[in-house]
Amino acid sequence: LTVDGKSYSFPTLEGSEQEKAFDISNLRDQTGYVTLDRGYKNTGATKSAITFLDGEEGILRYRGYSIEELASKASFLEVAYLLIYGELPTKEQYAQFEGAIRHHTLVNEDMRKIFDGFPVKAHPMCVLASLVSAMSGFYPESYEGNGDENLDIVRLIAKLPTIATWSYKRSMGHPLNYPKNKLGYIENFLNMMFALPVEDYTVDPVVAEALNILLILHADHEQNCSTSTVRLVGSSQANLYASISAGISALWGPLHGGANQEVIEMLEEIKAGGGDVAKYIDMAKNAKTTGFRLFGFGHRVYKNFDPRAKIIKKAADDVLSKLGVNDPVLEIAKGLEEAALNDEYFVSRKLYPNVDFYSGIIYRALGIPTNMFTVMFAIGRLPGWIAQWKEMRETKEPIGRPRQIYTGSTLREFVPM
Numbered sequence: 001l002t003v004d005g006k007s008y009s010f011p012t013l014e015g016s017e018q019e020k021a022f023d024i025s026n027l028r029d030q031t032g033y034v035t036l037d038r039g040y041k042n043t044g045a046t047k048s049a050i051t052f053l054d055g056e057e058g059i060l061r062y063r064g065y066s067i068e069e070l071a072s073k074a075s076f077l078e079v080a081y082l083l084i085y086g087e088l089p090t091k092e093q094y095a096q097f098e099g100a101i102r103h104h105t106l107v108n109e110d111m112r113k114i115f116d117g118f119p120v121k122a123h124p125m126c127v128l129a130s131l132v133s134a135m136s137g138f139y140p141e142s143y144e145g146n147g148d149e150n151l152d153i154v155r156l157i158a159k160l161p162t163i164a165t166w167s168y169k170r171s172m173g174h175p176l177n178y179p180k181n182k183l184g185y186i187e188n189f190l191n192m193m194f195a196l197p198v199e200d201y202t203v204d205p206v207v208a209e210a211l212n213i214l215l216i217l218h219a220d221h222e223q224n225c226s227t228s229t230v231r232l233v234g235s236s237q238a239n240l241y242a243s244i245s246a247g248i249s250a251l252w253g254p255l256h257g258g259a260n261q262e263v264i265e266m267l268e269e270i271k272a273g274g275g276d277v278a279k280y281i282d283m284a285k286n287a288k289t290t291g292f293r294l295f296g297f298g299h300r301v302y303k304n305f306d307p308r309a310k311i312i313k314k315a316a317d318d319v320l321s322k323l324g325v326n327d328p329v330l331e332i333a334k335g336l337e338e339a340a341l342n343d344e345y346f347v348s349r350k351l352y353p354n355v356d357f358y359s360g361i362i363y364r365a366l367g368i369p370t371n372m373f374t375v376m377f378a379i380g381r382l383p384g385w386i387a388q389w390k391e392m393r394e395t396k397e398p399i400g401r402p403r404q405i406y407t408g409s410t411l412r413e414f415v416p417m
C-alpha cells in the first residue's frame, strides 16, 4: 500500500504458523464434535423440494420435471412459475403471472440516477447487484414487513432484464431503451438490448428460442455458491431484494457464473495460439508447470456428463447453423471436448464439459458481449433463487450460522508498540 509516496507493508499468512494450522490435510473430517467440511461438500445443511440432481447419473429435474423436457417444451416464465410455486401453471395462472410481469417491467426513473453515477467501465454485474439492492429502498414495504411477497417476486423478474440492458447500452454509447410491454419476456429483453431508435429491429425467433433454452437451463441448480448465499442472507429475514443482490454478487466470481466468460477467453487464446487442440490438452494435463487451466471442464457435482452441457452443445450447433454464424471457437471447443473424452487423464478424472463450456459460444452468436454473460446467467437463475428464498422462509429455517474450527493463536499478551 502506498500513501503519499510512502510504502506500507502488512504481514501475510504465507509461511506462518497460522497458515500451517490451516493445512487441514491431516485433520480429515472429524475434530471433536464438529465436522469440518469446508465448502459443505459432504454434509447436508438444507432440505429442499425444488431441484433434484444426481451427479452420478447426470440427472437434473426441476420439481420432478426433467430438464430435457422443460428445455424443449416450456417457456422460461412457465419454468419460473414452476420453480417458485411448485406446480406448472394452468392457462389462467400463467396469463395472470405473465401479465403481472409485463405490467412491472418499467424501472423507477430515480434508479437511473443511481445508474448514472457508475463509471462507464463498471462491470455490469457490479451495477446489477447494486441496483437490485437499491430496489429495497424504492419498495420499503419489503423490509417494513407490510409488503406483498408476490409483488416483490413479480417486480424482480420483470425489472431485472430492463436493468441488465442498461450497462450494455451505455457501453455502446447508445440511448437506453424502455421496455415495450406488447412484447413477451425474452423478446422484450432482446429489444431493449439491440433496438436502436434510428432503425427497425425485429426479434429473430431463432435467437429468442435459443435464449429461452439457455435461461431454462440456468434457472436452478440446487445448493451452490449463489443459491446458498441467497438462503443464508434471507435466513436473517433480510428482504428479497437484499438477498437476491447478495446472490448476484456470489454468482459474479469466475469459479461460478463468471466461468463461461473464462471459457470464451480461453478458446480465443487457443485460437490466437494457432488452434492446436492437442497442444493445449497436454498443457492442461501439466497445468502445474504450464499454468494453463482448462475452463468449462468438470463439475463438483457431476461425476458424469452435465446434462445441461449436452443440451447446450446441440443448441449451439443449431443456433450457429440457423443464424449462419461461423465461429471458429465452436470447432475448437468441439475439438477440445473430443480430445478430452478420448484421453485417459480426463476420463479417469471424470472431467467432462459442463454447462459453461458451450453457453458463451451461443451468447456470442446472439450478439451478447462477453462481459454480459454472467448477467445472462443471473437473469436465468433469478427464479431459482426466488424459489429457494421462499422455500427457506416457508419452512421456517433458522438463521444460518456456519460453525468454525479455530486454528489461530491461543491467548497472547498485548505488548504496546
Ligand code: MLT
Pocket (backbone or CB within 6 Å): 218, 220, 221, 223, 224, 225, 256, 299, 300, 301, 355
Ligand atoms: C450452477 O449452475 O450453479 C453451477 O453449475 C454451479 C453449481 O451448481 O455448483
